[in-house]
Structure formats: structure tokens, C-alpha cells
Amino acid sequence: AQSVTQLGSHVSVSEGALVLLRCNYSSSVPPYLFWYVQYPNQGLQLLLKYTSAATLVKGINGFEAEFKKSETSFHLTKPSAHMSDAAEYFCALASNDYKLSFGAGTTVTVRA
Amino acid sequence: DVKVTQSSRYLVKRTGEKVFLECVQDMDHENMFWYRQDPGLGLRLIYFSYDVKMKEKGDIPEGYSVSREKKERFSLILESASTNQTSMYLCASRSGAGGRGGYTFGSGTRLTVV
Numbered sequence: 047a048q049s050v051t052q053l054g055s056h057v058s059v060s061e062g063a064l065v066l067l068r069c070n071y072s073s074s075v076p077p078y079l080f081w082y083v084q085y086p087n088q089g090l091q092l093l094l095k096y097t098s099a100a101t102l103v104k105g106i107n108g109f110e111a112e113f114k115k116s117e118t119s120f121h122l123t124k125p126s127a128h129m130s131d132a133a134e135y136f137c138a139l140a141s142n143d144y145k146l147s148f149g150a151g152t153t154v155t156v157r158a
Numbered sequence: 159d160v161k162v163t164q165s166s167r168y169l170v171k172r173t174g175e176k177v178f179l180e181c182v183q184d185m186d187h188e189n190m191f192w193y194r195q196d197p198g199l200g201l202r203l204i205y206f207s208y209d210v211k212m213k214e215k216g217d218i219p220e221g222y223s224v225s226r227e228k229k230e231r232f233s234l235i236l237e238s239a240s241t242n243q244t245s246m247y248l249c250a251s252r253s254g255a256g257g258r259g260g261y262t263f264g265s266g267t268r269l270t271v272v
Contacts, residue, residue, distance in 0.1 A: 055198065080261075089162075089248060089265040090201075136200060144189055144208075144252065145216070146261060148200040 048073045048141045052149035060157045065124040067152050069137035078140040079120040085133045132156045162264040170270045177236040181249030190232035195246040239271045
């Protein structure tokens with residue numbers, strides 16, 4: 047069975063500080079992994095995706111994520127937080143039958 | 159860019175009403191999905207469709223049904239709305255080709271059942 051666990055439902059960072067959002071997965075097949083962002087009252091926007099190519103994936107808005115098979119992790123980072131990064135972030139896993147399984151989400155607040 | 163359009167951003171319905179949530183995509187995608195989003199639970203799959211007139215149950219199909227008569231449109235139906243179906247509903251589509259990527263989401267419909 048496939049599953050995704052996001053560690054920490056809420057993360058608070060200072061503007062300019064590192065953003066680190068943690069995601070661990072369980073999959074019986076090589077995973078395709080995604081990070082999505084959701085701003086208030088909006089749909090989901092793709093930040094980046096891992097599809098078995100490079101293990102370090104760069105996305106939009108300065109975010110990147112590293113796939114670590116040995117740790118079954120796909121953590122999302124951004125070196126310097128901006129006020130506009132305040133949103134909810136979801137890690138997701140695509141299974142062989144193309145369904146997406148989501149983590150519970152992590153809400154990021156950015157302190158001035 | 160692929161667009162996934164959900165017909166309503168906000169809906170308020172009464173308990174027991176039959177409710178239709180509509181989703182249309184404009185890029186000839188084979189696969190379409192309905193999710194509901196609740197705080198602390200993330201997104202959970204209700205139903206999905208691989209192609210026209212095909213449908214598969216997701217993780218939480220109880221109380222819902224779907225219709226896909228045309229490739230571009232995927233409707234979610236609440237046969238008799240209940241207050242526990244108050245939620246944000248998100249539609250998504252993807253091409254059947256090209257591996258397990260390429261999902262596009264609509265902006266969501268926030269449904270309140272009173």
C-alpha cells in the first residue's frame with residue numbers, strides 16, 4: 047500500500063530563514079513524488095516533482111526537494127523564506143494506477 | 159496551459175438535497191479525479207475515471223456518485239447531502255500518457271451543507 051506522512055502540521059519561520067518541510071513515503075513500487083502548494087481559497091499548484099531522474103529536484107519559487115531512497119524521504123526546502131511563502135504544502139505520491147495519495151498537509155507561517 | 163474549471167467556488171445546500179459539482183478540463187485528458195479536502199486529513203480520493211463512461215471508487219466513495227458522459231466533464235453527485243459532506247472539493251485531470259505525472263487541479267468548490 048502507498049502512503050505519505052508529513053511530519054509537523056504547522057511550521058513557523060522567520061522571514062529570511064530556512065524553510066524545511068518533511069515528507070516520508072511508503073511505496074511498493076518506485077515512487078513518483080510531488081510537492082504542491084495551496085494558497086488560501088485556491089486550488090493546488092505544483093511546486094516540483096520527482097519522477098526517477100535526478101534525486102535533487104528544483105521547483106518554482108526557489109523550492110527544492112531531495113529524494114532519499116534509503117530514508118524513504120522527500121523533504122522540501124527553501125533557503126530563505128519570504129512572506130509570500132505562507133501557505134499550506136502537501137506532499138503526494140502517485141501509485142501505479144495513477145491515483146495520488148496525499149499527506150495531511152503542513153501550514154507554513156512566516157514571521158516578519 | 160491545461161485548465162480545470164470547477165463551476166462553483168462556493169455552494170450552500172440543505173440537508174437531503176441532491177447536489178451536482180461540475181468539473182471541466184480543456185486538454186483532452188483521459189483521467190479525471192475528485193478529492194475532498196478537510197483540515198488535518200489532506201486530500202482524500204472520492205472517485206476517479208480513466209476514460210469516458212468509466213469510473214472507479216476511491217478511498218471514500220460512500221454517499222457520492224459520479225458521471226462521465228463526455229471526456230471533458232466529470233461530475234460529482236451527492237445523492238442526499240448531509241452535514242458531514244461539508245468540505246472543499248477539488249477536481250483534477252491528467253493525460254493517460256506520459257507516466258505518473260502531469261496532474262492539474264481546479265480551484266475547488268467549498269460546499270456547505272446546512
